[in-house]
Every structure is written in C-alpha cells, then in structure tokens.
Amino acid sequence: MLAVLxxxxxxxxxxxxxxxxxxxxxxxxxxxxxxxxxxxGVSWAVLASLVFAGLTTYVDLFVAGxxxxxxxxxxxxxxxxxxxxxxVWMHHNAREIRGEIQKxxxxxxxxxxxxxxxxxxxxxxxxxxxxxVLFLWGLVxxxxxxxxxxxxxxxxxxxxxxxxxxxxxxxxxFGHLDLRLFFRVSGVLLLFIAAGMLAASVGKLIAADLLPPxxxxxxxxxxxxxERSVIGSIIAGLLGYRSRPSLMEVISYGxxxxxxxxxxxxxxxxxxx
Amino acid sequence: xxxxxLGLLILAFILGGxxxxxxGDRVEIKILIKNNRFVPDEIRAQAGTTIxxxxxNADSTVEEFESFPLNREKLIPAGKTVTIILPNxxxxxxxxxxxxxxxxxxxxxxxx
Numbered sequence: 219m220l221a222v223l224x225x226x227x228x229x230x231x232x233x234x235x236x237x238x239x240x241x242x243x244x245x246x247x248x249x250x251x252x253x254x255x256x257x258x259g260v261s262w263a264v265l266a267s268l269v270f271a272g273l274t275t276y277v278d279l280f281v282a283g284x285x286x287x288x289x290x291x292x293x294x295x296x297x298x299x300x301x302x303x304x305x306v307w308m309h310h311n312a313r314e315i316r317g318e319i320q321k322x323x324x325x326x327x328x329x330x331x332x333x334x335x336x337x338x339x340x341x342x343x344x345x346x347x348x349x350x351v352l353f354l355w356g357l358v359x360x361x362x363x364x365x366x367x368x369x370x371x372x373x374x375x376x377x378x379x380x381x382x383x384x385x386x387x388x389x390x391x392f393g394h395l396d397l398r399l400f401f402r403v404s405g406v407l408l409l410f411i412a413a414g415m416l417a418a419s420v421g422k423l424i425a426a427d428l429l430p431p432x433x434x435x436x437x438x439x440x441x442x443x444x445e446r447s448v449i450g451s452i453i454a455g456l457l458g459y460r461s462r463p464s465l466m467e468v469i470s471y472g473x474x475x476x477x478x479x480x481x482x483x484x485x486x487x488x489x490x491x
Numbered sequence: 492x493x494x495x496x497l498g499l500l501i502l503a504f505i506l507g508g509x510x511x512x513x514x515g516d517r518v519e520i521k522i523l524i525k526n527n528r529f530v531p532d533e534i535r536a537q538a539g540t541t542i543x544x545x546x547x548n549a550d551s552t553v554e555e556f557e558s559f560p561l562n563r564e565k566l567i568p569a570g571k572t573v574t575i576i577l578p579n580x581x582x583x584x585x586x587x588x589x590x591x592x593x594x595x596x597x598x599x600x601x602x603x
Contacts, residue, residue, distance in 0.1 A: 275568050356591050427576045
C-alpha cells in the first residue's frame with residue numbers, strides 16, 4: 219500500500235505545484251472569481267487522461283507508434299510558451315506595483331490570459347495523468363478482472379489526495395508573501411518549471427527518435443538525489459531536475475534562460491515605445 | 492507582441508536545430524513480460540549502437556515500462572508489443588521496471 223501511495227503521490231506532485239502557483243497567483247491579484255479557469259484546465263486534463271487511457275488500451279496506432287510521445291512533446295512545448303508569456307506579463311505587472319507593500323492588487327486580467335492559465339493547469343495535470351489513470355484502474359482490476367477495493371487501491375487514491383493536500387499547503391504558504399516578493403519568487407519559480415518542461419519536451423522527442431540525445435547520459439547524480447524520492451520529485455517538479463539527463467536536454471534547459479532574458483528585454487522596449 | 496514572437500522563433504530554432512539525422516548500428520532486443528516479470532531480466536548491448544527494445548506484454552494487465560536512468564516511460568497494454576529506441580548509450584548499467592508491478596517486474600540493461 220505504501221509503495222502504491224508513493225507512486226501516485228510522486229505522479230501528482232508536479233501537477234500540484236503548478237496548480238498551486240496558478241491559484242495563488244489569481245488570489246494575489248484579487249481574481250479569486252477566476253479560479254474556475256484553473257479548474258477548467260484540471261477537469262479537461264482529467265477527461266483527456268481518461269480518453270487517452272482508453273485510446274492506449276484499445277487503439278493499436280497509439281501503442282505501437284510514437285503518437286503519445288509527440289502529443290506530450292507538443293503539450294509541454296505549448297505550456298513552455300504560455301508560461302514564458304505569463305512570466306513576462308507578471309514581470310511587467312510587478313513593475314507597476316510601487317510604493318507601499320500591498321497585500322492584494324486588483325490587476326486587470328484579460329480573457330486570453332485566463333485561458334492561458336487553463337492551458338497551464340491542463341499541461342500540469344495531463345503530464346502524468348494517463349499513467350495515473352491506468353495505474354489506478356489496473357489496481358482496481360487486479361483481482362482477475364473483478365473490481366476490488368484492496369489496500370493497494372486505497373494507497374493509490376491516498377497518494378493522489380496527498381498531492382492535492384500539498385497544493386493547498388503550498389497555496390497557504392505562498393499566500394503570506396507580500397505581492398512584490400510573490401511576483402519575484404513565483405516568476406523565478408515558473409521560469410525554472412518552464413525550462414524543465416522544455417527539457418522534458420525535448421526528452422519526449424528523443425524518445426520518439428526525432429532528436430538525437432547527443433550524449434546519454436551526460437552525468438549521473440542518482441546517488442546524490444534520486445527522482446523517485448519525495449524530495450527528488452519536488453526538485454524535479456520545481457527545477458526540472460533529472461539525475462541522468464542527456465546532453466540534448468541539458469542544452470535545451472540551458473538555452474532557455476538566455477532566450478527568456480532576451481524576450482524580457484525586447485518586450486520591455488515594446489512597452490517603452 | 493511581434494518581438495514576443497521572435498522569442499518563439501528562437502525557441503523553435505533551438506528545437507529544430509537539433510533535428511540532425513543520426514545513423515548507427517541498430518540492434519533489436521526482444522523482451523517478454525510474463526507473470527509480471529521481464530524475460531530475460533538482464534540484457535546486454537554494445538556502447539555506441541542504437542538499441543531497439545521490442546517489449547511484448549504477454550500478461551492480461553497493462554504495464555508501464557519505466558526507467559529513470561534511460562528516461563523512458565511507455566505504456567504496454569495486455570497482449571501488445573511496443574518498441575523503445577535508445578540511441579547512443581554510454582557504458583553502464585541501466586535499471587528498468589514495470590511500474591505497475593514494480594515488486595516483481597525489474598530488469599537491467601548492461602551496456603559495455
């Protein structure tokens with residue numbers, strides 16, 4: 219039961235972190251009414267995970283081919299672009315808040331930015347969604363086809379709940395930061411999450427045999443910090459940490475930051491004009 | 492906004508720039524999943540080759556081939572075969588498992 223709990227917990231940590239940042243962000247800018255966009259993203263992801271779990275079980279093309287890898291790579295890449303946009307936008311918003319420390323700011327948020335939040339919530343949850351659905355379903359069916367609710371099933375569901383509780387704790391923890399500090403901390407955090415997603419997207423394309431790994435692996439730090447531990451999965455979720463990355467993934471991760479700094483500079487000039 | 496798109500183009504360029512054709516000897520290794528175990532559970536290959544794992548799930552339950560060292564996770568439904576391509580691996584021992592039955596389904600790939 220404990221092993222099963224650990225598996226589903228690990229699968230939900232990354233999703234929990236992203237959803238946590240998004241909800242905290244909305245609360246911080248006084249837009250709690252817009253929480254629903256994040257929930258839309260989460261529900262679509264759950265729905266899409268169920269559909270993909272079905273597809274994986276019944277559609278050969280999906281199993282034998284690299285359809286899932288390419289789909290994952292695209293979802294992750296779109297999430298990187300949306301996240302980057304969001305950070306740039308937050309950065310400019312933060313510059314508008316000057317003077318006294320504010321607890322809350324009523325910043326305007328446009329509808330396309332709200333949809334961007336929904337997309338991010340989707341990507342965060344969908345990442346490990348299909349695996350988690352099939353894993354839980356497999357546990358339910360394990361007793362020779364009959365549906366059984368063993369301690370394993372309880373463990374699996376508890377793991378998912380732990381992930382949800384973590385989101386809430388994260389939300390509470392961040393809720394106390396003052397607005398400017400929150401913008402700064404979450405902005406940096408989101409950039410690392412985005413860099414990790416870009417590397418993961420590249421990793422999916424390597425798995426689909428569309429990109430070469432160049433050198434595989436570049437290093438091995440699994441003895442120092444294993445992704446399978448709870449700390450390891452949190453660091454993996456936050457910073458995109460991998461204990462045995464390929465050179466190609468490291469390059470994409472490393473190049474992300476200068477590209478974003480360039481983007482920030484250019485968009486600042488746009489505003490100045 | 493236009494300049495924002497420039498950032499996108501640069502990102503796309505980074506991804507696209509990596510799309511270099513890569514050759515190398517391909518070696519296919521067949522693995523069977525039976526009674527929630529890998530058969531064989533230890534496989535060997537030469538460094539520098541492209542290893543192609545053809546994994547057939549002979550069980551009646553879905554399995555997920557998962558390996559952090561190899562950076563692969565792939566679902567294998569009951570009765571299906573999936574191919575996992577591993578180009579240009581360095582020497583070393585790479586452990587893998589069937590995540591849905593990780594107490595029994597364990598194996599390793601030794602690249603020498």
